[in-house]
Amino acid sequence: MSQRSDSPTNAAEFTVSEISVALKRTVEDTYGNVRVRGEISGYRGPHSSGHAYFALKDDRARLEAVIWRGTFSRLKVRPEEGMEVIASGKLTTYPGSSKYQIVIDTIEPAGAGALMALLEERKRRLAAEGLFEQARKRRLPYMPRVIGVVTSPTGAVIRDIIHRISDRFPLHVVVWPVRVQGETAGEEVAAAVAGFNAFAADGPVPRPDVLVVARGGGSLEDLWGFNDEAVVRAVAASSIPVISAVGHETDWTLIDLAADVRAPTPTGAAEIAVPVKAELEAGLANLAARLGGAVSRSGDRKRQALRAAARALPSADQLLALPRRRFDEAASRLGRGLIANLEGKRLRLGGLRLTPASIARRIDMARRDVSRLSERLPNAHAALRRERRHRLDRVTAGLSIEPLQRRLTNAGDRLANASRRGDRATTIRLERLGDRLAQSVRLLDTLSYHSVLERGFALVHDASGAPVKRAAALSAGDAVSLEFADGRAGAVIAGDGGGKEKPRSRPQKQPEPGKQGSLF
Template sequence: MDLIDDGPEQAPGTNAHEFTVSEISGAVKRTLEDQFGRVRVRGEIGRVSRPSSGHLYFDLKDDRAVLAAVTWKGQAARLTQRPEEGLEVIATGRITTFPGQSKYQLIVDQIEPAGEGALMAMLERRRKALAAEGLFDPARKRPLPYLPRVIGVVTSPSGAVIRDILHRLRDRFPVHVLIWPVAVQGQDSAPQVAAAIRGFNALPADGPVPRPDLLIVARGGGSLEDLWGFNEEIVVRAAAASDIPLISAVGHETDTTLIDHAADMRAPTPTAAAELAVPVRADLAARLAEAGARMTRASTARIDRPRQRLRDLARAMGRPGTLTETARQRLDLTGARLAPALRGHIAAARQRLTAAPVPNLRDFLAVKRHRMETAGAKLHPALIRRIERRADRITGMGERLSASLARMLATTRRAITQQTGRLDDLTRRLSAAPARLIAKQAEALARLDRTRQTLGYMETLKRGFAVVRGPNGVITTAAEAARTPEMQVQFADAAIPMRPASAPKPTRKPKKPDQPTLL
């Protein structure tokens, strides 16, 4: 019996349609995308991956499930909130599948924190991490310059903040202000603020644009989300790395951001930042004037006190001339007696020296020898020879003594002669001193007399003037001259009596006729 092969045997109940893997994957993809479309998913971020391609891969999870999420490179640069592990967020995107791994995933194009509590928790974790690196260490903070020449301001150019800062600087102490415009809110805020801080620090000290001495990063108040750009790590690191002292003036007094911890000084408001940056010029001028006045008073007192002390001491000491007048007078009297006394002393010494006889030792010794010979004729010959030797020695010593006395006498005569010449010279000088003093005094008296004559009124009379005198003294006015009946006019050589023309003439009695008249 032949067996006929009719092909593969059909299993019972296998009439269902067969799908390929691609068909199943496509059907699942369409079903998910049609069913969910664009969704918002709340969850905690876990396992964040940032490969070199620029895409972001992370997980969204809760206590029971995990959802894979991805953000493409172009969209990742525009995210307002960077995904960080442990942060609870609300991710917005679309559900799709990845056929290569048979899984579904969320394509995220927007991430926002799930609430203020989550933001604060993330902010606290970031603050602790940056503080552990030493970015908030108070030891690295630098003092602000007392009077900066140029101030750089990083803020929005169109807000009220920059107007408040400029107005306050103009009122207190006008300085040169450079403004670096940035976005102070949104996803572009953090990169622009960090770039502005680095840009100011990169300016050369001697370049065409002056390098600021102080930086102010300022923004007005707002919510935690509005100020979030100043909590970003890129901004905090730029502020900590700034070589220029930096003031953080972000938000109002109750607002605190991470840049406040990294800055060298925190200001509660932008206006307060301007007040911290520069002093008040009027106060400086007042302090300078007060310091100048104090210095002037101190200098004057330093000079006046010794001057007054010197005056008091001078009054107590009296005039210096009175201290030497008695000694000067005594010196004059002694000097007048010195010359005659010296001359008399020298004459007496010369007379005594001339009258004194010079002893002749040779004769004296000869007499002594003769006496010794006479007396020694009876002595022993040895003793005689000894005496002769002693006599010869004494004779030699007498000759040397005579020569020495003669030399000493000559030396004494020369010394006396020299002293006599000096005394004569001193006598001549002392004799001429009174004449010179009298001549000097006479010359001074003549100068005073010439001054008296020059200042006297007689010299004025010689130039053509005259002095009019009345009974009561000199007349100086015409009215007084008119009332004076008799005057005396003094000229340079003589005085002439005069009577004014208006004075009444003396009346004369009529002369009686010698004989009576017939009429």
């Protein structure tokens, strides 16, 4: 601020900027936080910078307004041309054009600002609980038998619903009278929905298959009872499908979000709940005619197919010709197969050879097994008795006299039984081994050459004691010994037979199975 020396008065002199700043400071200090009600005018959407510029007006004045970009992105209610709102913010001036304006922080519809804020907050909270999820909504029954209506019994809504149901598909309608406006409306509607769900299926009042919650149009305050949290929770928890028909098509409440189906009007709810009986009858008649035609055509096709199959079906001789031929071929192969199988078994049996040496080895092995078992049995028996006695001593150490005596008696009985079973098992085992040994001895005696000597034959041994199998292996004057059944006797080869023949390096012919070769 400056003063001129030649000023005719002593009034202070300001520059334009100084007075603009002073006015800006005064306005902001005086009106730092205000709420202004007015109608939005000149709104064309946010500017390219993201800020929104418009004006608030009433019938006598106009106030410029601005919403900065950061605030605009957080608004719950977007401004619209002609909308009456309550704007909260602070007043300031714009020195560039000598105008004052309001910088808006929040905006809400006029007359319903608090209610709208409460409604939005309640909507977010209930949505977070999943009460509005589409997945939990159920399908309506196509042909319900009973419809429950929750509405005022004196209004035009119930008459419209009953009239439309009677025109489309007459059925049983149960009305639960409630107040649809006022402080108790929400509680009564919630109680009605819960009461319908509490009906028994076979009770005196039939249980509805569908519920219709209905009311005519009105303002936000008039419809506020249907935004009650108790109503939303009752509708969401209902096991009966619920149709919401509150207000006109442009109205909405929280019950519309929780219900399974939302109808635009109460009359529309009646049309959604029941089909048209005449249309059903016409459709049924059409389906019956189509079914009759389909059955007739199907019968004709099957008769034609049967006749075609009968013409193409071969005779019984043709059907059985191939199985008969296979049977005859199998019968002819059966005899040859039995003969071939018998020959194979005979050859396998003929290939089995039992020699005295192998039988003797098996007898020796059986004797050694029996001897080992006989030697181990007393030791095993004694070890078992010692082990049982030690166990008995350990058990009886902590027992009283009478239980100890009973357990000793039982243990003694079990030990005696075990001893008897062991002795019996050992005896049976030894008998079986003895029988097997006796059978092996008899088989050995049968196949041994000693039985041949008993029949009058003799076995010739050369000077080294080896048996002589061929006469050509001996020469005149060779000393031999003859083994008879009861002993041996010496002898000398007499005659001039062709000298000692050298053994040839070719395999000797094996005797046929089941026959004993010559000893000379």
